[in-house]
Each structure stands twice: as C-alpha cells, then as structure tokens.
Amino acid sequence: MSTLTGERSGRRPQRSILPWLATPALLLFTGFAVVPLVGVFALSFTTWDGIGSIRLTGLTSWRAVLTDPGLPHALWVTFLVMAVSWAVQTPLSILLGTFLAGRQRYRAVLGVVYFIPLMLSSAAIAIAYEALLDPNFGLGAGLGIEALSQDWLGRPGLAFGVVIFVVSWQFVPFHSLIYQGGVQQIPKSLYEAAQLDGAGRVRQFFSITLPQLKYTVITSSTLMVVGSLTFFDLIFVLTEGGPGDATRVLALDMYKRGFQASLMGPASAIAVILVLVGLALALLLRRLGGRDAAASQLEGAS
Amino acid sequence: MTTTLTKTRRPRKATRPQGPHRSRPEARRRNWLGGLAGWLWLAVVAVPLYWTLITSLKDRSRYYASNPLVPSADPTLDNYRMVVESDFLQYFVNSVVVTAGAVIPAVLVSFMAAYAIVRGWRMRVLRAMNGLFLMGLAIPLQATVIPVYLIIIKLHLYDSLPALILPSIAFAIPLSVLVLANFIRDVPKELFDSMRVDGATEWTTLWRLAAPLTRPAILTVSIFNALTIWNGFLLPLVLTQSPDRRTLPLALWTFQGQYGVNVPAVLAAVVLTTLPVLVLYAFGRRQLLSGLTAGFSR
16 A cells, blocks of 8 residues: 555655656647647638738628538539549559569569659659640650640649549558558468358458448548648649639638738638538548548557 | 468468468469559559659760660769759758657657656556647647747747757647557566565666666667658748758758759659668668557557
8 A cells, every 4th residue: 555655755755847848749730730720710800911900801801702602612622622533543443452462573573663652752753744744845745646745734624534534543552561561461361261161252242341441541541632632733833723713622712822822811711611521521530431531540650 | 371362472482381282273373453453553663763863874864765664874963962952951961950850859758758657557546648749640730830830929039940850749649648658568567576576766767677678669769750751841931031941851942942944854863862761771671660560650
C-alpha cells in the first residue's frame, strides 16, 4: 500500500511536465491552423480586398456567393472530379496493388517506376503534361497521330478528362501502395481453403480479396475523396479552371475570387463551404467504415 | 504454402523457405489481368517521363521537326544552362531553407507532443490536445489560406521565407503527432518503468529512450513532411511576391509563363527541379515509400 501511494506521489510532479512538452506543438498548430480556421468563418462576414481595411458587412458576402450561379457550378465540378477520379482510380489501384503484392522480382522493378510520380510536385507534373498535350508541338502532333493531337486543354470535356487522367497518373501509385500493403496482410490460409473448395481465381478475388480489403478500400477512398477537394496546384497550373469554368473546382473558385478578384469576403465563404464539405465527407466515410482515423492509420503504419 | 491469387510465385527454385513443392495447376495460372494492367501502367507512367527527359535534351530549333520519341542524336545541355542562369540556384536554396526550416521544428515539436500524449494519456488536457490534432487532419490547407495570408501580413512577414515556414510547420503537426504517437505507444512499458526506477525525468526518458527507439518513425515522418513541403505550391503563391523568394515549384510555374514556347527549356526546368527528389528516391527508396504510406491518413 505504502509503495503504491509513494509511487503515485512520486509520479505526480514528474508527470506535470508532460503538458508543457506538448505546448510548442499546440501553440504553432493553434496559431496557424486553428485560428485561421476560425478566422475564415469570421472573414466570411466581412468585406476585404486583401490590402485595405477589413469591414464587417454581415451577410453581404454570403448573399453574393449563394446567389452566384458560379457556386452550384463549382460544387458540381468538384463533385464530378471527386466521383470520376474515385471511379477511375479505385479499380486501377486495386488491380495494380494486387499485382504488386506478388513477390516476383520484375514486379518490384516495375514498382520502382510506378512510384516516381509520387515524388514529383503537382506543378512539375502539370507543366510537363501541358507541353506534352500541346496540339501543335506536343507528343501527338510530333507523332502525327490525329487522335492524339487534339486541343486537349482547350475543349471543356477534354480538359476535364485530362484533369482526371493526370490526377490518376499522379495518385494511382499511392493508392496501389496502400492496396499492396492490404493484400499482403490477407492470411494465405483463406486462399488455401478456397482452393480446396474449388473456387477459381476470379471467385477468390471477389469472395476473399475484396472483402478482406474492406478497410483498405475505406481508407483509400477517404483519402481520395477528401484529397480531391484539395486538387488545387494541379488544376491551377494545368487549366487555371478553364476552358471557361469547365474545371473550376471549389478550391480554385476560392483562390480566384480572393486573390485574383480581390473579393476576400466571398472567397472566405467558399472556404467555409470547402471546410464543411470536407468534414461532412470525412464523417460520412468514417460512419461507413466504423473505425476512426487512428485505427486506419495504425493499420497503415504497421 | 500454395500460391495465391495475389502472390503467384513462379515455380522457381528460389522460393525460399517453402522449398520445392507441387502447387495445384490452378494456382500456377498467372494473373493475366493484373499482368496486363501492370505492363500497361508501366507504359503510362514511363512514356511521359521518358518524353520529358529526352525533349529537355533537344535543341530548340530541331525539337519541332524531330520524332518526339527518339532521343536527339547530339543531346545538348543548353536548355539546362538557360534554366540555371535564370536564378534556379537561388530558388533551390529557398526550397532547401523552407523545407529544412519547417521539417526540423515540426518533427521536433510533434515528437515532444506525441510523447506527452502517450505518457500522459490519463490527463484530460493531453487527451483534448490529441483530439484537436486529430481534427486537424480533416482541415484542408487551402480553406485556411486567406486568414493565414492575413496573419502573415499582420506579423510583417509577407514575402519572406518564414512566412512559408510557419504555416508549413502547423500543417505538418497533426499527422506527425498521430504517426509518432502510434510508434511511441509500441515502446514496451517496462522500459519506461525501468527508466523511472533509475530516477530519470520525463525529459531524459524522452531523449534517451523514446527517441532512439522510434528513430525509423522519426525519419519516416520527416521524409513525408519534407516531400510535402518541398512540393508545396499554394503557400509560396499566396505568401510571396518577389522573384528572389520563390521556391522551386513556384519558380517553375513562372518560368513556364515566361518561356512557355521554348518547350525543351521548360522541360529542362521540370527535370532540374525534380532531380533532387529523384536522387533521394534512388538512394532511399524504401524510406521514402514507407514515409509516404505512413502519411496516408490525412
């Protein structure tokens, strides 16, 4: 008994330094993330041109944003980018992830090439693709192939397709990496049992691999969907939201209103919408998965 | 023992511990769809990279006339010289300063916070902090850029490198704390107990026990953050103005705006700005990739 209390009283003064250890991180995070997050709500009720003084103007910015037909359009484009890039990337990533999970040497070598795009900045990727897709001087024109030398970034539908393609080019390797890890964790005994039952390869994939990858799918999808809200760099450099406003997603809409049109109030309102959409999606996917971020993180780290 | 759908081992001699064994014919069948996708994807990834590299080595005047997929017979480094002469050395230094200046403090404070959260889990304050950092994972950086811009102006830091460093640190913290805490949690409790019996303070335990034991995780987190910050575009775009404050991605973009018609030069700039990361990739591929996956819960 005495040792217990002795230990506890001996531990108290030591433990009290712990909150101080966390304080620097807390201060930095609060100053440059929490305060801005609160600040963006506050700024959405003001009028500010980015240089002069900030005036409180109530709901003016919100009224301007909510009555602007640009908002539903930006929401729609954001949703389309999210949905289409998810639908393209997920099957591809699962396929490549299961492929890479094989232990053959040549697959490891292919993996080395696959992961190069992960190292590159979105700006570099967008600039290289812009040159590559140039209708007059790009790859297609150089090869003299009609189908490849279209005005890829000049026509709305094509530009949207290009954005999806480049996004996939950049991020499929990342998700394949996640799926590779997921597949390698599936117990082999499951496949052995299925083989004894005479299940074929396709059957095995659909009744073992896919169900076993459930949490990996949720983790990867969460990252894809929430991450797609933040495709700013790539789209900005590649199309600047164009042609017209064909690829003007929310993040781009916010930047253009705020930093190009000097309408910081409405831009902040868009930012608030962006935050709410992001939180809603994260919560929704978490509900679907039934596990918290920490758990899926743990799975990834191990 | 038998091969599976995903781990189709070819019946070679070197299938290590299992040794030679007969697998069912079914299992030996290859994963054709996966193989096809694998090789196709190789082409999809490699062709643009290859094209970028060889075009960057072509003479501008000959570029338009040549076959885009055939490397130049006499490659030239003129494009690279032009890029280097456009102050890219300065931009490189800026990128290094911002990346190192943000990653080191970010990982340091995150490690201390992660340690405190794991060791002081019984304290409500620390649990609340953990909750706050977790919430931070769901905040998209873009959405807070306007207030960040305002704060930076108020601090008289606009158009300086610290303006890029401070928000970068803040946004690196949530994920770093999460990953590092997961690893510190794996350190056996008995080790902490024996440190305490020896009379060590939390401060010494932090540096003498937790830090050495979680070094791989620290490296991993540092790499992930370094890549993110190195490649960052929005913060430099919004928070700087003068050419001599540009970091590489922003410099690349302005270079393209200036010399857009000179495709080989623009591509040389692309290659040059990505070269440092690619060199790192060649040497520390495993660490880089584990750094990326550790960071995948954003």
